């Protein structure tokens with residue numbers, strides 16, 4: 675049996691939170707403890723390792739093996755991109771009746787970052803909420819879920835559907851296995867649509883149903899019209915038949931009157947008349 679040799683990328687934490695609360699790449703900070711960064715996951719102080727042998731990365735000052743650091747950084751970077759850009763890509767939606775809604779970038783008026791992912795008890799809230807205002811002052815919300823390790827579960831999906839909430843999910847789980855950069859995340863959140871899916875879209879589903887009703891009404895109207903036309907044709911045919919029949923009857927009647935009597939008939943008629951005359 676052959677042993678397969680896999681190249682395992684040396685996956686390190688490359689983003690930390692600086693003193694302004696911003697996520698920053700290890701390449702853009704001061705070396706060592708002077709970086710003044712903390713871990714996005716556990717909040718411990720970080721050291722910027724900018725050596726020659728290894729790829730530049732952050733290490734925990736307390737040397738802890740913080741397993742969720744890269745995952746949390748990825749999650750927070752995606753939130754940061756959506757908040758700063760105030761936009762996200764909506765995926766394609768294909769209903770049963772209406773023409774499909776094609777994927778497009780939506781620009782929001784405001785973004786709320788909802789979930790603080792360390793707290794399990796509030797995981798019913800989304801990662802981000804995109805808020806769009808129309809000219810009449812009405813607001814519309816789209817929940818944006820970022821999948822890194824866990825996607826939207828059945829319970830949450832049910833909750834979202836029952837409450838008629840519009841929701842999309844962006845799957846960034848593949849990036850966790852790479853030395854991701856902010857550009858890689860940007861690409862999956864705004865540029866491409868293949869990692870984004872609808873969890874629920876009541877507006878597009880409603881449009882689809884409206885389209886179904888319009889199509890059904892059109893079909894009924896068409897059927898009614900063709901029925902009307904058919905019954906008109908039937909009536910016309912009936913009229914033609916009746917007219918033809920009446921004409922035939924007239925002809926028969928005329929023939930009864932004007933047909934000359936045979937000699938025998940004439941003689942019989944004459945006898946009849948004579949009888950009647952004699953009886954008077």
Ligand SMILES: [Zn+2]
Nearest residue numbers: 713715716740
């Ligand atoms: Zn940590």
